[in-house]
Amino acid sequence: MSSDKLLQQIAFIHEIDKLKYIQRKTRLFNSDRRENDAEHSWHLAMMSLILAEHANEPVDTLKVLKMLLIHDVVEIDSGDVFLYDTIVNHDNTIAERKAAERIFGLLPEEQAKEFIAIWEEFETGDTAEARFARSMDRFEPILQNVSNQGGTWTEYDVPYDTVMQKTSKIQHGSKVIWDFTETLIDDSVEKGYIRKTDDQ
Amino acid sequence: MSSDKLLQQIAFIHEIDKLKYIQRKTRLFNSDRRENDAEHSWHLAMMSLILAEHANEPVDTLKVLKMLLIHDVVEIDSGDVFLYDTIVNHDNTIAERKAAERIFGLLPEEQAKEFIAIWEEFETGDTAEARFARSMDRFEPILQNVSNQGGTWTEYDVPYDTVMQKTSKIQHGSKVIWDFTETLIDDSVEKGYIRKTDDQ
Numbered sequence: 001m002s003s004d005k006l007l008q009q010i011a012f013i014h015e016i017d018k019l020k021y022i023q024r025k026t027r028l029f030n031s032d033r034r035e036n037d038a039e040h041s042w043h044l045a046m047m048s049l050i051l052a053e054h055a056n057e058p059v060d061t062l063k064v065l066k067m068l069l070i071h072d073v074v075e076i077d078s079g080d081v082f083l084y085d086t087i088v089n090h091d092n093t094i095a096e097r098k099a100a101e102r103i104f105g106l107l108p109e110e111q112a113k114e115f116i117a118i119w120e121e122f123e124t125g126d127t128a129e130a131r132f133a134r135s136m137d138r139f140e141p142i143l144q145n146v147s148n149q150g151g152t153w154t155e156y157d158v159p160y161d162t163v164m165q166k167t168s169k170i171q172h173g174s175k176v177i178w179d180f181t182e183t184l185i186d187d188s189v190e191k192g193y194i195r196k197t198d199d200q
Numbered sequence: 201m202s203s204d205k206l207l208q209q210i211a212f213i214h215e216i217d218k219l220k221y222i223q224r225k226t227r228l229f230n231s232d233r234r235e236n237d238a239e240h241s242w243h244l245a246m247m248s249l250i251l252a253e254h255a256n257e258p259v260d261t262l263k264v265l266k267m268l269l270i271h272d273v274v275e276i277d278s279g280d281v282f283l284y285d286t287i288v289n290h291d292n293t294i295a296e297r298k299a300a301e302r303i304f305g306l307l308p309e310e311q312a313k314e315f316i317a318i319w320e321e322f323e324t325g326d327t328a329e330a331r332f333a334r335s336m337d338r339f340e341p342i343l344q345n346v347s348n349q350g351g352t353w354t355e356y357d358v359p360y361d362t363v364m365q366k367t368s369k370i371q372h373g374s375k376v377i378w379d380f381t382e383t384l385i386d387d388s389v390e391k392g393y394i395r396k397t398d399d400q
Contacts, residue, residue: 006380009250013343016246017229020239029217039220042242045269046216050209050311062262069245111250143213180206 005108012106018076025082025156026140029147037072037080044068044136051136054176057128067122067133070115074099083141083166084158096123125172135173139181142167146184150193160189160196205308212306218276225282225352226341235344237272237280244268244336251336254376257328267322267333270315274299283341283366284358296323325372335373339381342367346384350393360389360396 022037035043045068052061072080077099104115122130145151153163163185171178188194222237235243245268252261272280277299304315322330345351353363363385371378388394 006254006376010343010380012250013243013247014229014347017243019242020228020233020235028220029214033220035220036239038239038242039236042219042238042245042269043213043217045242045245045265047213049266049269050212050307054206062265065245065262065265066249069242069249107250143210147214176206180210 008106008108009111012103015103015106016073016076019073022072022075022080024080025152026144027148027151029144031148035144037075040140041069041072044071044133044140047136047140048133051174051177052132054174055128055132056173056175057132059129059132063118063129064133064136066115066118067129068136070119071122071133071137073103074119076103082152082156083138084152084156084162132173135170135177138167138170139177142181142184145193146188150188150191153188153194158194160185160194163194208306208308209311212303215303215306216273216276219273222272222275222280224280225356226344227348227351229344229347231348237275240340241269241272243340244271244333247336247340248333251374251377252332254374255328255332256373256375257332259329259332263318263329264333264336266315266318267329268336270319271322271333271337273303274319276303282352282356283338284352284356284362332373335370335377338367338370339377342381342384345393346388350388350391353388353394358394360385360394363394 019041020036020038024035024037024040026040027034028039045065048064048068049061052059052064074096075081078093078095100116100119104112104119106112107115121127122133125131125134141152145153152158167181167185168178170181185194189196219241220236220238224235224237224240226240227234228239245265248264248268249261252259252264274296275281278293278295300316300319304312304319306312307315321327322333325331325334341352345353352358367381367385368378370381385394389396
């Protein structure tokens with residue numbers, strides 16, 4: 001029995017293999033090797049399992065996991081966007097929406113709808129699950145940068161204000177993790193990984 | 201507030217980054233590049249979300265996801281074991297048990313216990329969730345081999361009987377997926393990717 005439905009599911013499973021080729025700017029812990037989106041998605045899923053107790057509000061762990069496992073699948077078509085990119089706006093661009101429709105559209109209709117809805121919920125960030133999932137997405141690169149003598153902060157010379165502006169959104173998902181992040185950022189300033197401008 | 205508990209959790213999150221360096225024998229779809237354990241774990245997690253409806257018995261999706269996300273973490277210490285290895289027995293070796301205790305032991309006690317128990321449940325394979333999770337772990341390399349003109353079957357000259365012996369366990373988790381797999385294997389024999397011995 002190999003129904004059309006199963007064949008559609010297999011086609012999707014094939015297609016998302018491409019996520020393993022999408023390179024991020026951030027590097028593995030204590031490493032020069034860049035992380036790819038599939039590894040990143042796995043690591044965030046693990047982090048959400050481990051850290052869920054620190055979410056500001058109780059979260060549906062299964063939904064958070066689904067969000068994190070699929071959140072970057074659109075980048076197969078639209079490419080990785082760097083958090084500190086000064087030109088491209090990451091938030092739910094038209095290209096990403098089209099990518100979601102094409103890629104999740106490979107699945108049987110009900111599943112396609114479910115995954116597009118979960119991806120949109122993550123992107124919009126208005127639910128407890130989305131806020132917590134998004135805080136994981138911001139937190140991982142901080143741990144990586146700290147372990148890589150500043151990592152992308154140093155490599156792209158990202159100023160303190162920008163780091164704070166982007167990373168402070170972690171507090172919407174977890175105040176506990178944001179408090180911890182602040183100590184990491186302070187420490188990174190002290191070590192010269194992040195530069196404060198003169199007037200600060 | 202950076203409690204000891206959070207620091208233990210962060211130490212674990214650091215440690216499991218090493219899974220991204222553990223190379224498997226199988227290669228990405230239509231590719232020469234070998235898959236690593238973190239990418240593999242992500243892909244299996246995605247497959248279980250997509251294919252859960254084909255499980256023989258109803259499964260707790262969250263538990264299946266946890267199993268698949270962590271099932272290879274022990275390989276950080278004990279290394280990847282190839283399914284068709286004729287010498288090393290994969291099943292729950294002493295080295296893997298020690299690895300589970302060391303790596304999950306980095307976590308706060310309650311979480312360490314939970315994850316070791318989930319890993320053991322997966323390894324033992326006696327529950328509906330473990331049977332289905334294990335069928336995903338067997339199914340992914342088949343799809344990869346088919347897309348790679350036989351992949352590891354050809355590369356390691358694995359005979360038909362051995363392929364059948366190892367892969368037929370898929371039916372314990374999903375008869376639907378096993379039926380589909382059999383068509384893939386038959387097709388692979390026809391194309392010369394898998395050799396049948398003369399007396400068959």
